[in-house]
Amino acid sequence: MTVHNLYLFDRNGVCLHYSEWHRKKQAGIPKEEYKLMYGMLFSIRSFVSKMSPLDMKDGFLAFQTSRYKLHYYETPTGIKVVMNTDLGVGPIRDVLHHIYSALYVELVVKNPLCPLGQTVQSELFRSRLDSYVRSLPFFSARAG
Amino acid sequence: MAIFSVYVVNKAGGLIYQLDSYAPRAEAEKTFSYPLDLLLKLHDERVLVAFGQRYSIRVGHAVLAINGMDVNGRYTADGKEVLEYLGNPANYPVSIRFGRPRLTSNEKLMLASMFHSLFAIGSQLSPEQGSSGIEMLETDTFKLHCYQTLTEMPIRCELFDQNLKLALEVAEKAGTFGPGS
Numbered sequence: 522m523t524v525h526n527l528y529l530f531d532r533n534g535v536c537l538h539y540s541e542w543h544r545k546k547q548a549g550i551p552k553e554e555y556k557l558m559y560g561m562l563f564s565i566r567s568f569v570s571k572m573s574p575l576d577m578k579d580g581f582l583a584f585q586t587s588r589y590k591l592h593y594y595e596t597p598t599g600i601k602v603v604m605n606t607d608l609g610v611g612p613i614r615d616v617l618h619h620i621y622s623a624l625y626v627e628l629v630v631k632n633p634l635c636p637l638g639q640t641v642q643s644e645l646f647r648s649r650l651d652s653y654v655r656s657l658p659f660f661s662a663r664a665g
Numbered sequence: 666m667a668i669f670s671v672y673v674v675n676k677a678g679g680l681i682y683q684l685d686s687y688a689p690r691a692e693a694e695k696t697f698s699y700p701l702d703l704l705l706k707l708h709d710e711r712v713l714v715a716f717g718q719r720y721s722i723r724v725g726h727a728v729l730a731i732n733g734m735d736v737n738g739r740y741t742a743d744g745k746e747v748l749e750y751l752g753n754p755a756n757y758p759v760s761i762r763f764g765r766p767r768l769t770s771n772e773k774l775m776l777a778s779m780f781h782s783l784f785a786i787g788s789q790l791s792p793e794q795g796s797s798g799i800e801m802l803e804t805d806t807f808k809l810h811c812y813q814t815l816t817e818m819p820i821r822c823e824l825f826d827q828n829l830k831l832a833l834e835v836a837e838k839a840g841t842f843g844p845g846s
Contacts, residue, residue: 525792544792554790561786568779569804571772574669574688576723576765579805586787588796605792 522659525589525605527650529625531638532599534559537625538641540650542660562593562601582614596621610659624650669807672773678781680774692729692764693721699757705748710738711766712747727766732759784811 526541536555548554562581569581583592585608592610594602594617602617602625628646629635635643654660667689673682704716705728712728729735731750734742741747750756768776784798802809 541792546791546794548790557786558790561783561790564779565783565802568776568783569802570725571768571776572809573804573806574765575691575806576725577804577806582803582805584787584799584802586791586796586798586800588793589791591787607793 522609522661523607524610524654524657524660525607527605527620527654528555528558528601528603529620529641530555530559530562530601530603533638534563535638536640537600537629538646538650540647540654542654558603559601562603566595579614582612592617594618594621600625606659613659616657620650620653624653672777672780674777674781678778680777683773683777688767690764690767691721692762693726694730694760694762695720695722696758696760699754701751705751707739707748712736712739713766714763722763725765726763728761729764729766730762733762780809780811784813 523543525543526539528536529538531537534556536559539551539555548557565584566581570577580595581593583590585591588608589605590608590610592604592606592613594614600621602620604613604617606613624646625641628649629641629643630637632643635641635646641647667687669685669687671682671684671686672680675681702717702719703714703722705712706715707713714722714724714726716724718724728747731741731747736742736747739747741750751759751761780799787799788796798811798813800811802811
């Protein structure tokens with residue numbers, strides 16, 4: 522069981538942060554990939570809101586393919602936390618919420634020296650996020 | 666377990682079959698007096714609630730019926746404009762039924778094509794080699810399962826490719842289809 526990578530987007534589609542731990546396949550130029558990822562998520566949200574038979578509260582949660590699972594968490598302010606893991610991982614909404622509230626809000630939003638609306642430069646945020654993800658029960662240092 | 670609907674999409678992204686099997690629809694019918702506390706707006710040929718959600722009427726719900734008679738998009742059953750009808754105090758008190766809008770055939774076609782693209786992008790953005798497209802998508806109200814058959818792949822015929830290349834080479838040498846002809 523493992524975590525492949527993590528994206529953090531703001532409400533305008535700006536990629537605030539990207540980290541990877543186990544990744545076998547690159548999807549081309551990183552900047553293009555962020556836009557593609559954001560665009561796909563935007564379209565999935567729109568798709569799901571039309572398709573849903575009942576009124577939704579949390580909306581789109583996750584999808585999986587034959588090789589990976591993408592977990593999604595969005596805050597009311599439009600911050601999107603996206604984590605790709607392998608298929609053995611169950612619902613991790615609380616993990617993504619923790620990344621938002623205890624890491625992003627505490628270390629970036631509440632930091633007067635961190636400008637919002639652009640890629641996070643804070644080394645503290647990057648290293649705390651890395652330690653947190655590595656400490657997760659479903660993260661194993663060896664992929665697979 | 667309830668299956669809500671089935672969609673069959675061909676390899677070009679077009680919807681070729683659709684079935685609605687079970688649709689739990691959250692609907693609310695209430696009697697209102699003038700003026701209406703809800704803000705209604707016209708969107709995609711439907712009258713939707715834009716603001717003022719209360720009781721079980723949510724933003725995004727459509728006007729489904731007025732005084733028990735189903736509306737026809739933006740028009741009432743007898744052909745009047747819904748927004749105009751509801752703007753006239755003489756028509757009150759009025760009973761309006763609100764609910765999630767049902768998908769038109771056109772919208773179903775568009776959603777099927779949309780999913781077709783999303784399925785492909787899901788495979789493209791994979792951090793692992795050899796991923797398929799989206800096989801399962803989960804929300805808090807429904808799960809979507811997708812199965813891709815083998816006949817999606819274009820049929821490859823080697824003999825056709827070889828003979829075509831030969832034919833082109835022959836034609837080029839004979840000067841019939843070369844540049845400058």
